[in-house]
Amino acid sequence: MAEGTIKDKVAIVGMGLTRFGELWTKSDADVIIEAAWEAYEDAGIEPNAVDAAFVGTIFSGVTAGCLSEPLKMDLKPVTRVENNCGSGSEALRMGALSIAAGMYDTVLVLGFEKCKDCGFNVLPTPQPDSLHPVYNTRLTGPGAYAMATINYWHKYGIDPIEGKRTLAKIAVKNHHNGSMHPKAHLQRELSMEAVMMSPPIVYPLGLFDCCPTTDGAAAAILTKASLAKNFRDDYVLIKGLGVSVTRINPWNGKCKSDVDATFWTETAVACDQVKAQTGVKDFNKEVQLVELHDCFTITEQIAYESLGICKKGEGTEAVNDGRFLLDGKLPVNPDGGLKSFGHPIGASGIRMVYECYRQIQGRAEKPERQLKDVKLALAQCQGGVPGTFQANVQLFGARD
Amino acid sequence: MAGITSYGAYVPYYRLSRAEIARAWDGYPRDGGRAVANWDEDTITMAVEAVIDCLRGFKRNTVDGLLFATTTPAFMEKSSAAVIAKATDLNNDLFSIDCGSSLRAGTSALKLALDMVKAGSQKNVVVTAADCRLAPPNSGAESDFGDGSAALMVGDKNVAVEVDGIYSFTEEFTDRWRRADDQFVKSWEERFVNTQGYNRLLTETVGNALKAFKLKPESVSKLIFPAHAKTPHTRATWTKACGFKPAQVQDPLFDEMGNTGCAFPLQLLVSALEDAKAGDRILLVSYADGGDVFNLRVTAEIEKIKKGRRGMRDHLASQKELTNYGRYLLFRGLVSREYESAAPVPYASLPREWRERSSIMSLHGSKCNKCGEVQFPVERVCPKCLSKDEFTEVSLAQTPASIYTYNLDYATPTSDPPNSMCQVDFKGGGRIQCIMADRDPNEVEIGMPVEMTFRRFHEEKDIVHYFWKARPPREPKK
Numbered sequence: 086m087a088e089g090t091i092k093d094k095v096a097i098v099g100m101g102l103t104r105f106g107e108l109w110t111k112s113d114a115d116v117i118i119e120a121a122w123e124a125y126e127d128a129g130i131e132p133n134a135v136d137a138a139f140v141g142t143i144f145s146g147v148t149a150g151c152l153s154e155p156l157k158m159d160l161k162p163v164t165r166v167e168n169n170c171g172s173g174s175e176a177l178r179m180g181a182l183s184i185a186a187g188m189y190d191t192v193l194v195l196g197f198e199k200c201k202d203c204g205f206n207v208l209p210t211p212q213p214d215s216l217h218p219v220y221n222t223r224l225t226g227p228g229a230y231a232m233a234t235i236n237y238w239h240k241y242g243i244d245p246i247e248g249k250r251t252l253a254k255i256a257v258k259n260h261h262n263g264s265m266h267p268k269a270h271l272q273r274e275l276s277m278e279a280v281m282m283s284p285p286i287v288y289p290l291g292l293f294d295c296c297p298t299t300d301g302a303a304a305a306i307l308t309k310a311s312l313a314k315n316f317r318d319d320y321v322l323i324k325g326l327g328v329s330v331t332r333i334n335p336w337n338g339k340c341k342s343d344v345d346a347t348f349w350t351e352t353a354v355a356c357d358q359v360k361a362q363t364g365v366k367d368f369n370k371e372v373q374l375v376e377l378h379d380c381f382t383i384t385e386q387i388a389y390e391s392l393g394i395c396k397k398g399e400g401t402e403a404v405n406d407g408r409f410l411l412d413g414k415l416p417v418n419p420d421g422g423l424k425s426f427g428h429p430i431g432a433s434g435i436r437m438v439y440e441c442y443r444q445i446q447g448r449a450e451k452p453e454r455q456l457k458d459v460k461l462a463l464a465q466c467q468g469g470v471p472g473t474f475q476a477n478v479q480l481f482g483a484r485d
Numbered sequence: 486m487a488g489i490t491s492y493g494a495y496v497p498y499y500r501l502s503r504a505e506i507a508r509a510w511d512g513y514p515r516d517g518g519r520a521v522a523n524w525d526e527d528t529i530t531m532a533v534e535a536v537i538d539c540l541r542g543f544k545r546n547t548v549d550g551l552l553f554a555t556t557t558p559a560f561m562e563k564s565s566a567a568v569i570a571k572a573t574d575l576n577n578d579l580f581s582i583d584c585g586s587s588l589r590a591g592t593s594a595l596k597l598a599l600d601m602v603k604a605g606s607q608k609n610v611v612v613t614a615a616d617c618r619l620a621p622p623n624s625g626a627e628s629d630f631g632d633g634s635a636a637l638m639v640g641d642k643n644v645a646v647e648v649d650g651i652y653s654f655t656e657e658f659t660d661r662w663r664r665a666d667d668q669f670v671k672s673w674e675e676r677f678v679n680t681q682g683y684n685r686l687l688t689e690t691v692g693n694a695l696k697a698f699k700l701k702p703e704s705v706s707k708l709i710f711p712a713h714a715k716t717p718h719t720r721a722t723w724t725k726a727c728g729f730k731p732a733q734v735q736d737p738l739f740d741e742m743g744n745t746g747c748a749f750p751l752q753l754l755v756s757a758l759e760d761a762k763a764g765d766r767i768l769l770v771s772y773a774d775g776g777d778v779f780n781l782r783v784t785a786e787i788e789k790i791k792k793g794r795r796g797m798r799d800h801l802a803s804q805k806e807l808t809n810y811g812r813y814l815l816f817r818g819l820v821s822r823e824y825e826s827a828a829p830v831p832y833a834s835l836p837r838e839w840r841e842r843s844s845i846m847s848l849h850g851s852k853c854n855k856c857g858e859v860q861f862p863v864e865r866v867c868p869k870c871l872s873k874d875e876f877t878e879v880s881l882a883q884t885p886a887s888i889y890t891y892n893l894d895y896a897t898p899t900s901d902p903p904n905s906m907c908q909v910d911f912k913g914g915g916r917i918q919c920i921m922a923d924r925d926p927n928e929v930e931i932g933m934p935v936e937m938t939f940r941r942f943h944e945e946k947d948i949v950h951y952f953w954k955a956r957p958p959r960e961p962k963k
Contacts, residue, residue, distance in 0.1 A: 218832055218834060222943055228892050
């Protein structure tokens with residue numbers, strides 16, 4: 086196997102992020118234009134002054150034309166990338182690889198989704214004709230994670246009320262963080278009581294265990310590391326890009342009995358790739374910020390263990406001792422995560438990078454949410470449902 | 486000699502009390518309740534249940550005939566019997582036929598099967614009957630009707646019930662009817678229906694049969710007939726006229742189940758056989774435009790087939806009260822479901838379902854010939870040893886299973902909320918993710934035993950999609 090590494094070859098020199106939310110007044114094109122223009126301006130480049138572009142979306146646009154048309158990209162090479170909830174992360178990975186391959190100097194990567202236009206109050210399903218006629222009927226995201234929750238509690242002997250309380254603390258933490266972010270969908274604190282008493286969606290998950298359904302877009306301008314200083318001094322380097330894709334698909338009725346739905350194996354494998362690429366041994370000790378995929382509170386709890394920032398089965402203890410709070414030892418989802426931002430699918434992976442980028446640069450939107458001395462920041466964006474993931478784990482770092 | 490060699494039956498999980506129906510309509514509360522098919526059941530799925538019950542302990546590849554009787558078919562054009570045969574994994578070397586239109590269709594099919602075996606054209610024929618008749622809301626028939634199915638195996642070896650004679654009588658009489666485009670069963674005024682139809686016709690038919698069989702009423706152990714309403718005095722009139730005593734009359738299960746249409750006489754026969762002993766003589770009667778009368782004698786073989794069958798007894802002992810009449814309306818599609826949000830439309834593709842028919846319809850998985858790994862659905866590459874196209878299909882439809890994990894979904898629209906999705910581990914390997922049916926949400930837990938049940942999954946693009954769900958075994962609680 087090739088021992089390739091992306092470390093320090095590609096830099097992020099500009100980023101853009103729309104306000105996330107129920108953007109009734111904005112179209113696909115509107116969110117794309119807003120994210121791209123902010124990224125252009127942040128990088129200090131003219132619109133369209135890139136060699137190529139990669140766009141990540143799961144269902145909001147079908148061809149690469151969904152990006153090139155609103156941005157008037159003038160017949161440049163544009164590629165549409167789809168890898169479920171990791172579509173944005175994959176667009177960024179493809180952009181970085183194209184630069185590392187020497188193909189392009191500067192690339193726009195952009196992820197977006199318009200989830201609220203479909204009339205269905207949860208995530209719409211990608212390409213209806215890809216659905217199986219019977220196997221995946223009535224399986225929902227919350228339904229799949231609810232099954233994992235019950236499994237996780239059973240495995241570790243956790244009492245359901247105690248388990249719910251732990252999950253509620255995660256929701257309270259992320260809402261607290263998100264309440265300070267001017268671009269979050271939900272910018273308000275939640276009380277423990279509100280989370281515990283929230284109406285059931287899929288037992289055991291209640292309304293506030295779930296992230297909202299949201300529209301939004303995020304964009305980044307990538308360039309060769311050697312050219313980065315031409316754009317800005319505080320550029321951010323891509324350190325490692327890991328991705329692991331399931332070998333099974335319970336979403337399609339296919340379950341395997343050796344799958345442990347209480348651990349995100351694909352995420353763990355993607356972490357190993359990042360460690361091999363970067364030489365980082367222990368995220369817990371070497372990373373100062375983690376953005377992780379918290380589509381549901383249980384997703385975050387199990388992600389702690391899968392990323393190796395706590396031991397297997399230690400998730401409850403880790404929540405209770407506060408180590409992942411904004412002022413804890415290792416802040417997790419300092420921007421509020423999917424819980425506060427929602428999950429415009431193609432946008433989420435790049436939205437996480439936006440937080441890593443701004444925190445590393447010391448440019449958090451409000452001083453009270455600026456973390457100190459962020460040198461390395463980790464982002465994990467995971468698509469699919471327990472047992473079948475497309476997991477992206479990406480590491481970003483400050484320049485020397 | 487051709488006779489009955491096995492039996493099976495099915496009564497749906499839900500039972501709606503007549504008191505609840507009366508409550509909904511401010512009516513007069515009546516005793517008992519009626520069996521109600523769940524929203525995802527129809528006559529095909531109920532027949533599959535009865536056939537599976539009937540085939541327990543039998544080699545499926547010995548079945549060479551399948552007769553399906555119903556007045557409420559899922560398809561007006563397209564064979565239901567073929568769907569039942571695929572779901573129960575019968576050989577393709579099969580004579581199959583759909584019988585219908587008359588409440589006598591169940592016994593008509595039984596006579597045909599007996600004649601076929603007698604003629605030597607088939608060896609082992611399964612007769613199954615199911616009905617799910619719709620009565621107008623707030624009618625007496627709404628309380629009287631029930632849903633259910635039965636199955637009988639007919640052969641000439643190890644016969645448990647010998648047939649000493651069959652008598653049929655046909656006289657056109659319109660008492661209840663449903664035209665091709667009617668939603669509900671219609672009926673003429675009750676007095677006319679009872680006196681000139683039911684009482685007069687049954688007295689004449691059974692009287693003729695006794696003469697033809699040279700049989701005295703007192704030598705009959707059990708008289709089985711389809712009570713069309715809960716009116717004990719009406720029943721007494723003609724049974725008395727024919728010379729039978731009340732103790733000879735088989736309990737019509739009217740308080741437990743209701744009149745289940747063309748499945749009714751066969752279900753009651755199963756019920757009688759559960760208590761029968763060698764030497765018992767049973768008179769089986771059906772009624773509609775006349776009737777069929779069977780002179781049956783139970784043999785010692787009955788003891789062998791009594792074992793391991795759920796029949797009527799276990800199903801009746803594991804019913805659950807449907808506490809809300811509104812749910813019944815939802816189950817039967819009698820109220821709008823427009824309140825449901827527009828969920829993404831599942832893909833409908835007949836070529837795709839046809840390619841995957843052994844997994845979707847027969848619930849086959851694949852077992853790796855190299856390493857023994859079992860997976861569902863049938864897949865070409867083994868996830869464990871990566872051997873390609875080295876597998877044997879295995880049936881998982883009757884394999885004991887247990888819950889690996891589950892949920893209770895209050896947001897996903899269903900007529901029987903909450904929608905419970907689960908992952909099920911089969912004994913011997915293989916896991917499936919599927920929906921749960923006929924479960925008490927409060928009792929679902931990890932490790933709970935379940936079995937697979939064939940259901941009407943959904944309809945899309947005018948295609949009826951059938952698939953399997955998991956449910957707690959339909960057995961009485963210990």
